[in-house]
Amino acid sequence: MQTHNYDVVIVGAGGAGMRAALESSARARTAVLSKLYPTRSHTGAAQGGMCAALANVEEDNWEWHTFDTVKGGDYLVDQDAAEVMAKEAIDAVLDLEKMGLPFNRTPEGRIDQRRFGGHTRNHGEAAVRRACYAADRTGHMILQTLYQQCVKNEVEFYNEFYVLDILLDSDLTAAEQPAAGAPVRVAGVVAYELATGEIHLFRATSVVLATGGAGKVFKTTSNAHTLTGDGMALALRAGLPLEDMEFFQFHPTGLAGLGILLSEAARGEGAILRNSEGERFMERYAPTIKDLAPRDIVARSMANEVREGRGCGPRKDYVLLDLTHLEPAHIEAKLPDITEFARTYLGIEPFTDPIPVYPTAHYAMGGVPTTIQAEVLRSNTDVVGGLFAAGEVACVSVHGSNRLGTNSLLDINVFGKRAGISAAAYAAEHEALELPEGPATRVVAELDRIRNAPDGEKVAELRQTLQETMDAHAQVFRTEESLTLALETVDDLRRRYRSIGVQDKGSTFNTDLLEAVELGFLLDLARVVVVGALARKESRGGHFREDFPKRDDDGFMYHTMAYARPAADGDTEITLDKKPVTVTRYQPMERKY
């Protein structure tokens, strides 16, 4: 077992992780640990754009952007954080441009901007061009550009290292919690090297979590196989809370049956959703901005069309995204990749035929709660010294209950940068802690248990049941009944998981073993999602309860804080707490588009 010492350890090399690394490596000795080669991170899959009120093509300002973010998030957004993000957006985009990101350009040579769902001028008057983009490969360009800068600045990477535990100096998993205000600090992380099967200890003054999303909780998802919510689950297991996990975004336009994303940019460029009658049905649901309404509304409208029998195809289970009225040259220039996806995976020529689409699990609004300095919270008010989080793993709550398109690439840049600066600053002011006794015992025991389980439960089977259950019962439409069903299944799966086994017993590149570990993370997170969704008896943003179809500000205008606390049977149970929403200038109103 090797021990490494760093000032700052960053877990995850996606957009958030590398943006943090660029800041922190310039100020402190930094290591970036990633279970994938950095350029394989899922930020590279992001397509449509990253918004900032640059006003390059039409009048715009950060205040309107803030408002759209707050309204898009159905008023569950912490408005101080949204202000920070909207204000710093402009520099975030310009920073990337200066790093070399090849944005599309206006004829004057400035960064071009296009429309995106929920982004409007003057508080909802009309759609505004705010999304800066590079064709439909914006995320790819961001990921590549950040990696290029990391190469330039000689950032130290540990690639294909799985972080499997966060080490704190106090035990937060016990029923007995440290007193409010008592200092709790991070000491380092435990990582598993895929190539050798070796365990590495990383002792660090600051740790930044940037492990991305958890889309693999669901079956139909735009997320990568590797997006298994590791960071969130590790935090939960370390006794830290997760915030607003019941809010999961279902993106309207996933390729039907496959979940592969077709960016909202398609609709930004003029594509239209149609039902089996050829009707542009969004005119009924969002008369002002129609197909460019926020995602929760469009996804629900689509699901509703299908439910009411106006779906297309032999099983009437999808609607159509129509680009056929657009100039082929224009599509080719602005949306080359997604049209290729339609061709490759469905054999459809988007120039002449509409594309079958259906909502796909896309983005976790919730995550590890942080302050606007990216410090991780262990309660509503106390932070964990030296522990930071940014990106999809975190919940600063700029997205509230529904994220606007393009706000996530922005989030990872703004809060990734802040996390990097904060982590380096903390490391400059503090000495690293000694690692606790037997730092890797828990991880080693778990790995050994899985590896040595004779004839254990099969990973694939459990995972499939989990994902199908979540798709069936905790997706766009939810009810008390469906969620209860989902919870029972998840609990049962968690029991079965205790005797999970794998076939591959080797030490080199044992992905079989790691898939089993990842399944454990998914199960833990699914439980939090469902428990939170059961408790939230209202409909807001991405969370829609058919039995409570209205937003209920009196009863539920708060963030859910979920903790895993010891239960009587030796397992844990999820206990829920409330955290107030920060409101600065926008009082909740009814959300209409």
Place this chain on the structure above:
Amino acid sequence: MPEAPAGTLYRGREGMWSWVAHRVTGFLIFFFLLVHVLDTSLVRVSPEAYNAVIGTYKNPIMGLGEAGLVAAVVYHALNGVRVMLVDFWSRGTRYQRQMTWIVVALFVILMAGFLPVHLGNVFGGE
């Protein structure tokens, strides 16, 4: 150490195979050139020596070999032109596949013109 079963051959397309052929022909021509210069040098020794050696060339087997050499040179030259077009013509890379087939076609035409004359000389020229 036990011998591992081999992996398969890479299934490259026109570009790869035309390069393989270019390399093989280049290699062959070079060795022919060595021999050719050596035998021609015999003109310096004496006309008899030269004619003796050249005489041995004038059997059908050598005639066929000579045909092969010409084929190699013709292919190598034509493909050399293709390579230069790929290198210097801005649209060369896009049409490389078509150009490969043009090379093949020209090769066939040229050889069809040459072979009858040559073989006629070889077999009927005494």
Place this chain on the structure above:
Amino acid sequence: MTATATSPDTSAAEVPTFDVTLRIRRFDPDAKAPVPYWQEFTVTAHGTDRVLDAMHKVKWELDGSLTFRRSCAHGVCGSDAMRINGVNRLACKTLLKDLAPHKPIVIEPIKGLTVVKDLVVDMDPFFASFREVMPFLITSGNTPSRERLQSPEQRARFDDTTKCILCAACTTSCPVFWTDGQYFGPAAIVNAHRFIFDSRDEGATQRLEVLNDSEGVWRCRTTFNCTDACPRGIEVTKAIAEVKRAMITRAI
């Protein structure tokens, strides 16, 4: 290919299932005497399944030790380049039905890099070459307060090479790279090209210097395997030719 043959109605209709056999080249470094060997698996696939789906089926249902990299599953992360029926492709971007699936589908690791296990190869040399060409924007002078200006035409000049996902399909399809592992390889040149032709960049000379090396661009014999293999449709050989021409212009 099949794209034109299927209309939206048929493609989304009940697609037929069929059996496919995967003939996979395996290598287990933890075995007592590690030697590569061939193993066949037969799984049932659906009409729109990709090679990656079939491989997952094998891993999840038949043999958990089958090892390969993958992440995004739709051709944007570059994890799963492998040799399928003799040519380099992404397993997640290759549909089974496009491969004549009645015959066994032959799957091997990409060539020229050390095999770590089954289809996983050591990517470090590949990324080392990438890093050597200084794949980042180099500028001099003060950073401007706003964005650097660039016309759409200037932006279009290097668009093609910005698409690279560093999957290594090109480099490991190159006959020169197979025999001479020192060769920078097409992927590194593509990423140098991306900056050499970016109007904002001022480091072209340094990059051209690097690639003028005896293991640099001149090693390329225009075999076009890289262009044929690139899953992003980058005209790799064209980019290499442009770099060569830039060097010649500079030298004269």
Place this chain on the structure above:
Amino acid sequence: MAASTPTLAAPRSPRRARRPNTELYSWVFMRASGALLLILIFVHLFTNLVSGGGVSAIDFGFVAGKWAKPVWQVWDLLILWLAMIHGANGLRTIINDYATRTGTRLTLMGLLAVAFAVVVVLGTLVIFTFSPCPPGAPADLLPSFCTAG
């Protein structure tokens, strides 16, 4: 302010040649010599193998007859040099590609260099010191102009 985009010719950085351009020149030479050889060799092949009586007509007389004219002397000399440099350089590439062990590579390169030197020197000497009418040779083997004088 009307924004305009600056146009700089690529590549845009100060010239600073450090590395020798050997590979570059060798690459350019392959194309240039290839283009020349194309003409030289085709004419050579045509005159030797097609026009006249073909291979079967080649003998000392034929060669001597050709080399009596300086044009053909220069022509064949050019072929000799260009083809040898072109071919040897091509072989150098091939050796670099397949001979991975330094020892093997150096040996092969050595052989190549020797072969190259021998052939080029020999060939050049022959073309220049060649006398079409060597004294004492049987007249029927010589080109007709030897006896005419």
